[in-house]
Amino acid sequence: MRLRHIEVFNAVMLTGSVSGAARLINVTQPAVSRILQHAELQLGFTLFQRSKGRLMPTAEALTLHPHIERLFSQLDEVQRLAVTLKAGNSAKELRVLTVLALSYEILPRAIKLFRVKHADVTITVQALHSPQIVSALALQEADVGFLFSQVTHSALAQEHLSDGHMVCVVPKGMLPSRLIKRGSVSLAELSGQPVIGLDVMDPVGRSLNQACREAEVGLQFDITVQTYHSALALAHHGLGIALIDTCTAASADRTRVDVLTLDPLIPVPVKALWPAGKPGSVAVRAFVRCFHQALAQTV
Template sequence: MRLRHIEVFHAVMQAGTISGAAQLLYISQPAVSKVLQHCELQLGFPLFERVKGRLYPTPEAQKLFLEVDKLNRDLQSVRRLASSLKLRQAEHVRLVSTPTLAMSILPAAITSWRRKFPDVHCKLGTQHTREIVSELLLGEADMALSLQDPQHPGIVAESLASAPMTVIAPAGTWPPVQVGTPLAITDLPRDLIALPADDPLGNRVADACAAHELALHAHTVVQTYQLARSLVENGAGAAVIDPFTAATADPARAQCRPLTPTIPVELYLLTANAAPLSQSARYLVRCIRDAASSCLQAIKAG
């Protein structure tokens, strides 16, 4: 099968009709019919039975489609990469971040960066780390921010900042003199607002508790650190969250203390191997580093 055969066959399987496949491919119906007939001629067996204007795939076509569908997804990735390479002709910065860092670090960093690069086009997106790796490898993003090192051979991870996991509790939980001082893991409140079991940082907290033969009791489970912080600010309980989200808490409504033993949290800059950053992108990295430092200084002072 030639590449054009594969494209037409895949479209017909999706649409079920010649006219539907023509619309998917933006070509004429006669062109679809001609390619499909040529494909069947080369294969030596029919791919469809034609009944009252509709095409019904033969058993051979059903088996063939399983492999063709995989190849079509690969072709889509190639097209996306080609489109990304074309966009690189004009200077712009494409940054993708996990939602946590997008809300806590990026606003100040982008504001500072814009003072020097007011005209450079910037595209910001949020994804989880697994999707971030895919975007970097496909050339859909120039750089990314995450609290995880994906440890992928095609990705370079550079630490921009580090701080311990932080306990955040409603205002008035601790005397003012204790705010900002380490809280022993053995003194954690019994009932916590926690992240789900598959959260990497949450798992590290659970492992630390297990090492001290402590049971981590969670009366509320949430999907994001931002939601945990908001619940704490409204008096719904205490939580152990990343230091960057903790730093954005309203000091009038929440108190923060680093957890001990220390569970370090790294802010990683992720880039694809052999993909140098532009001047404006490198300056944005500097602004991100400065914003992270200011964020952590604020939480220590609070």
């Protein structure tokens, strides 16, 4: 199928008629019919059958359509990238993406450091999930992003910034005093305790589940959350033990909770990413350095 065939096919699938497809893609009805017939001729099978004035897709058309939808999604990404490239990016603007956990303590410190020498740069910040950050950077919709875990993407360059790890945040009085005095706790010692679970789709949540499997420990997850700060907030209110990253734990209220080292050590690396085909500007490189410095001060 040619691209024009695909465009007409998709328009008919969306509208259910030749007239609707013609209006959608701004061509004449005879042109839609002609292109559709040519597509069917090339394919060697019928795509639509007429029923009560509407075009009903055949089984072959229904099989094709999900693949066509994915193709149009990719074309939309190309269009967005073209718009981004046409608009360019001002040297006085910095578009920053970060996972939510890094936006509470680390990001403000990094911005404060950055402002000392780059007070004239406008900064736009968005807190997103890791897959959204990767997608936006690949489409050059942002200049730099910060997240946890290793990322493999041909369109992105990255730099390792910090070797964070998971820690155990315990409401006061929930664990024996001997563990609190020791300053560390093992996964096995948390068995039977109310632990706040992390989303299994989250990189840190996956690392935690893997560590539990390797240690042959089954933790009791009465509450599961999507963000590390939600887990910390629940721990502050005595609702469970939070297993979170060191960056989030920097916000812990030590009058309400104790922060213990977790055994085994579960790494939570912090990475900086930017579009590989676009050399980092002076502002991007400076901001990455400031972010690195903020991590060193906090973690």
